Amino acid sequence: MDLEKASFNWFPGHMNKAIKEIQKQIPVVDLIIEIVDARAPYSSQNPIFKKILTNKSKLLVFTKCDLADANVVKQWKDYFEANGNYVYLIKNKTVPIISEIIKLINTITFEKQNRDKNRGIVNPQINALVIGVPNVGKSTVISRLAKGKELKIGNKPGVTRGMQRINLDKNITLIDTPGILPARFANEKEAINLAAINAIKREVIPKERFVCLLIQNLYNNYQETLEKFFQEKFYFNKPLSLDDSVKILESLAQKNQWIVVEGVWDIERVMELFISDLFKNKLENISFENPDFLKNEAY
The missing domain is CATH 3.40.50.300 (P-loop containing nucleotide triphosphate hydrolases)
Incomplete structure (x- = not known):
């Protein structure tokens, strides 16, 4: 990935x-x-x-x-x-x-x-x-x-x-006035947040990194909401690592028995469905940033 x-x-x-x-x-x-x-x-x-x-x-x-x-x-x-x-x-x-x-x-x-x-x-x-x-x-x-x-x-x-x-x-x-984006993003976090609200084209950020960073953010701040959304319990330590974000995607593919080939779970399908539901506003009562994030660029 x-x-x-x-x-x-x-x-x-x-x-x-x-x-x-x-x-x-x-x-x-x-x-x-x-x-x-x-x-x-x-x-x-x-x-x-x-x-x-x-x-x-x-x-x-x-x-x-x-x-x-x-x-x-x-x-x-x-x-x-x-x-x-x-x-x-x-x-x-x-x-x-x-x-x-x-x-x-x-x-x-x-x-x-x-x-x-x-x-x-x-x-x-x-x-x-x-x-x-x-x-x-x-x-x-x-x-x-x-x-x-x-x-x-x-x-x-x-x-x-x-x-x-x-x-x-x-x-x-x-x-x-027309909708206008900044000429450059101050940091990756702001770019991810803009992608999460569908303000920039998906192609600007690699899909895998976008989804994994977003799941990382949501798990760290809204674990119960994320589990309810996916109808699945997760037991990873916080703060969630990017590798564990990938494991969440794999577990969801496994749960649905979505397979690319034998032994390879179809996390692409999980990511596409997650992005689609996100843009349909099916995730509620969440914020992608709070004032504390100004202290640190990283999730």
Whole structure:
């Protein structure tokens, strides 16, 4: 199996173009709204934006909270707020969010709106740039906010084709942007977490290493959940080694009598099924990272 530490060279050309277009919007932007996956809220931030969107207030919107470990989500919320960010958790897929988002935006931009009013502007306008890596649920958030609202796409000065403007209310406009990945990953852990939320193509990381590292992480932090998911008990020591991750895959193939040839268990089939179920969100109440992971790159 390919369990060697992966190296990454990933940055589609169209994303570089999108970043340049976003930079053109910076002068008119008052607020950044970054959509992150609650299961990996640190890894699903894009560090590129930290560099190009300096001195802008940020609202982090956590999606997929229903899939994440609620205790860890609270830890992350506390962490980000302690570092000067605003945080909004989407805990329900059906409850309207627009009024709460508008209230937060007005709170965050209160000083800016007051300055404008003091200069004689009766109805100060707020532009909020909405960003996020692919597949964090940004489109779903935009759809919920845009329900019944006017969408403006391209063919307008200051609006890039592929970007959308949503008039949230009389003074707030959202500028939606394409999903953009970082030019490089800070470490393998962040890449694995992005792969786990299906934000990057599977081909970027060797499948065997991705699955084994993920099982290692889940076993060390959510052993009971993993055993319930696989309907199998495991008795390995913690922290789980990568070799023991392979043994878990082999035991699952053996349990199902999946054989490539005599004496060789079909762990490829186990991995494919695991990845498929993962991306179908069949693993619930788990987080792929907690604030402690910032202290150490390794699982």
